[in-house]
Amino acid sequence: MQKKRSITIKDVAAEAGVSFQTVSRVINDGPNVTPAMRERVMTAVTRLGYVPSLAARRLGGSRSYLVLAFNDRRPTLEGWQSRRGNDWVDQMLYGGMLKCAEHGYRMLFELVDSHSDEWEAQVQAAISALHPDGVILTPPHSDDTRITELLHRNGLTFARLGSHREGEGFAVYMDDEAAARTATEYLLDLGHSRIAYVEGHPEYAISGDRLRGFRGAIEGRGLAVRPEYLQPGDFTYEAGTRAMAALAALDTPPTAVLASSDEVALGVLHAAAPLGLSVPRDLSVVSFDDTPTMRMSVPSLTAIRQPIAAMTARAAELLIEAKARNLEGTGLHLLPFDFVVRDSTAPPR
Structure with a gap:
């Protein structure tokens, strides 16, 4: 069976009785095109079923699309x-x-x-x-x-x-700082005072914003941020599991954890059970980003939804x-x- 030939901009030009440059100006909303000419070209486009390619559209001006x-x-x-x-x-x-x-x-x-x-x-x-x-x-x-x-x-x-x-x-x-403050204040309102934070990657500016929001919420309630509750991270699942192991080993472990990303939160969540901690009975967990996986975790994760x-x-x-x-x-x-x-x-x- 012979392969059907694709309709090109030259076919449209021939159908409309104009130059292909004129067709290009029409499909690119270019200048110097009268309403009558635009209608004439678009009628040809519709009749032939022409779909402009990027190459054809580039002919009309400086845009690459x-x-x-x-x-x-x-x-x-x-x-x-x-x-x-x-x-x-x-x-x-x-x-x-x-x-x-x-x-x-x-x-x-x-x-x-x-x-x-x-x-x-x-x-x-x-x-x-x-x-x-x-x-x-x-x-x-x-x-x-x-x-x-x-x-x-x-x-x-x-x-x-x-x-x-x-x-x-x-x-x-x-506003990452405000988001972290909102999440931390929610945990404080639930009655938590021992709240840990697993930080983001230090190379990301948003990591500093989120840490400031966490600190601001804790200190705003007259509490001190405990250094051992600040765990280093890099937005990865492994950072969450490492942080949870370190936090569970403390003499006074936290009752809540704010994670800097969804993967970190999943790491915290999955590491908690082998350590004898039930979420949320023994430990509350809040995530950042709220990608679709968060609602499918068990239990489903409370989260800041980043747009x-x-x-x-x-x-x-x-x-x-x-x-x-x-x-x-x-x-x-x-x-x-x-x-x-x-x-x-x-x-x-």
Whole structure:
């Protein structure tokens, strides 16, 4: 059977009796197109069932119709290689890809290792090959001035997820300090006074924000933050299991734990039972992020819901608008968080 030939922009031009450059201007909402000409071309597009390719759309102007997202290479690959996956990445792609599609854009995803000597070559190779209309940076890249300066030198507009730092780019974030304070105050209101915190990765600016929120809530009730209740972490499951083992071994263990991420919370939860601790009877656990896995854990985890998909969607929207209207790519864009109470928290015994 002979393969059906794809309809091209030249077919549309022939059908409408115009040049293919005119067709390109119409499908790209370009200038110098009369309403009658637009209707004539779009009638041909509909009749032929033409779907514009990225190559065809690029003919009409300076837009590539691509948004490029850079994510941290090491933790992303570790999640995939361990077969645990990465719910944060899933939510980021979900929000960004759908929003891009609404505007006729495509979102591509690249991994960058900022610890590698090749980080600059990795970033430059990607943007040189793809010529994106905008770039989305996720933590910790969103606060890495080396990367933002490289993008600026290349004349690219970019958005920084999870960053509220002033400077170049759209900062799209939630108030992590307020979120940690809200979660800690909830535990305090339940009657807990021995509350531990498993910290995030020290290279992420949001880790410091969350720690300040935790401290502020504890000290705001006239209590002292006990150093042994602050456990180092890096957002991983293993950090949660290590922290739980260390906390359970204390002479006065905590009755509640605030975890800096969902994976950390799962590590705490899974390590508790072998140590003879029942959640929430003996230990309350609160998580950060609230990716879909949290509601399926046993017990389901109380969590701060970070608007990951909404932040990425907003970032994509800002980049597309900036490119279309030739706007300056700066400004702070704060999105709200939610606090979801489930079965992993209860008053202390």
